[in-house]
Amino acid sequence: MNATRTASERSDAASLVADAATRAVGAAVVTGIGAVAPGGIGTEEVWAAAIEGRMSIGPLTRLPENDYPLRVAGEVREFEAKGRVPSRLSVETDRWTHLSLVAAEMALADAEADLDSLPADEMAVVTASSSGGTEFGQREIERLWSSGPSHVGAYQSIAWFYAASTGQISIRHGMKGPCGVICTEEAGGLDALAQARRNLRDGARLVVTGGTDASLCPYGVVAQLSNGLLSTESDPQRAYQPFSVEAGGYVPGEGGAMVVVEDEQGADERGAPRRYGEIAGYGASFDPPPGSGRPPTLRAAIDRALADAAITAADVDVVFADALGVPEADRLESEAIGAVFGERGVPVTAPKAGTGRLYAGGGALDVMLALLSIRDGVIPATPGSAELADDCPIDLVRGGPRERTVRTALVLARGHGGFNSALVVRARR
Incomplete structure (x- = not known):
């Protein structure tokens, strides 16, 4: 029975590859966008903040006691997982994954994609990750040292993992195509979109891609301070001034964006309502x-x-x-x-x-x-x-x-x- 099932699965996979090979591949177009960032929650709110030139950097409040050289950060101050992420899922995952899940949900809604009408094997997820689930990991390590191994939750094994956001998005939306994660720090968001384009050329029809980060806990801040490049300025207006005479390092933040990328022909066939542009x-x-x-x-x-x-x-x-x-x-x-x-x-x-x-x-x-x-x-x-x-x-x-x-x-x-x-x-x- 197992051998028969394996042969059947191989036949189905070969059929999918053949179908992809005969399907014309067009431009990789962005059909949906979602964002959760220091400027706001939702694409248009974040965009309005950028156009206004709003300073969304402020005092670092996510540390219980700030005895660190870092005084300010870009926090998503209005974001709470409750009401946005299913309660069962929220306790299994880190804040960084919460941000990805919400941004991905927004992007898919914006794209108006009927996921039930697409083959699961032709929908993919590629995210970028830098710090992983540091806040979740720190909490479990504190439990280990204070109370012993029996108090460490089972989800510690996956919530910190840099592929957790990719995995949770793919599970939540039934996306069983080529899924992966890119770990190249700030460059990762671009690398992930480039990989999404490759996936489309290899036969995927729809890819959820982008990246988020959330590492403003003590463990995460210490790790970031180790590169010696963070600003120690306490005035948010002066802390991060690239290309200026007062440049003295950068300010870290949390959040990011997720997008839906599709082959243009497939987007046309399903009647996607918008094309923001092409990954050219x-x-x-x-x-x-x-x-x-x-x-x-x-x-x-x-x-x-x-x-x-x-x-x-x-x-x-x-x-x-x-x-x-x-x-x-x-x-x-x-x-x-x-x-x-x-x-x-x-x-x-x-x-x-x-x-x-x-x-x-x-x-x-x-x-x-x-x-x-x-x-x-x-x-x-x-x-x-x-x-x-x-x-x-x-x-x-x-x-x-x-x-x-x-x-x-x-x-x-x-x-x-x-x-x-x-x-x-x-x-x-």
């Missing part, structure tokens, strides 16, 4: 070790993304920068942008200066903002008013949003340890 190009690179004498490779990632999209620098209307807020890193990013587009040759923006860097959620949130810039013809500004550093000669959008027709946007992200990613999104013609 992607490039990645990895920096050499510090002290090696070899230059960083962000420009290589940009060049590869433009080549993959079959466009030139002149076609790009805006760049959403990585914007680390560390003087040397900002200088290197400015040099890479200038080398491709020319000095002040393209508008550059960093809305994350108002939310903090969201790690796995940061790239995905920037892609969402880029797609809404295309939709509404406006570029959100970079919060803050400090003078630009002399070694960052870029056209940084500041002081308020800039109205401009946006058809093509380039999003950049760098992950700690040397990861570089660049993603091109553009309007569908």
Whole structure:
């Protein structure tokens, strides 16, 4: 019986592969968006905060006693799992997964996808993860040391795991296609969307993708402080000022965005109500070790993304920068942008200066903002008013949003340890 079942399953799998091979593959289009970020809960609320240039960084309140050098953070202050995540599921998972589940639910609702009409094996999930479930893990470790192993919950084994969000989304929505997780810190959100496009080319019809992060517990904060790049400034208005003379590190945050990506032909066939844009190009690179004498490779990632999209620098209307807020890193990013587009040759923006860097959620949130810039013809500004550093000669959008027709946007992200990613999104013609 087991042998018969295995043979049948193999036959069904072969049939699915054959069907995918004969189906024409079109552009990878974003048909739904959901966001939970320091600027708000829901796509339009987060977008409004970005357009207003709202400073969503504030005092760090998620630590019971803040004896740490980090004084401010980008918190999702209005978010509670109760009422948004099923109670059974909420106790089995970390806050980071709660944010992913809610954002994914929003994205699927926005896409108006009838999941029951799609084969389970042709729906996929790819998320980005950076810290994993640190808050849940810390709580269980405290129980271990204070009360012993019998007091550690069974869900400790899965809730901290970096693939937990992917797994929970796929289970909740019956998605049994190729599911995975990308762990490249801030670059992960872009890498996950690129993997979603690959999944579509390999036969998937619909992919839920993006990333979130939530690591503002003591364990998570200590881990982040170890890189020596976090701002210790206590004034939210001055704590995170990328490309400026006052740049002194970045502020961490929590939250992110999830999107639904579909093959355009499939989206047309099911009558998807909207297309925010196309994932048109992607490039990645990895920096050499510090002290090696070899230059960083962000420009290589940009060049590869433009080549993959079959466009030139002149076609790009805006760049959403990585914007680390560390003087040397900002200088290197400015040099890479200038080398491709020319000095002040393209508008550059960093809305994350108002939310903090969201790690796995940061790239995905920037892609969402880029797609809404295309939709509404406006570029959100970079919060803050400090003078630009002399070694960052870029056209940084500041002081308020800039109205401009946006058809093509380039999003950049760098992950700690040397990861570089660049993603091109553009309007569908």
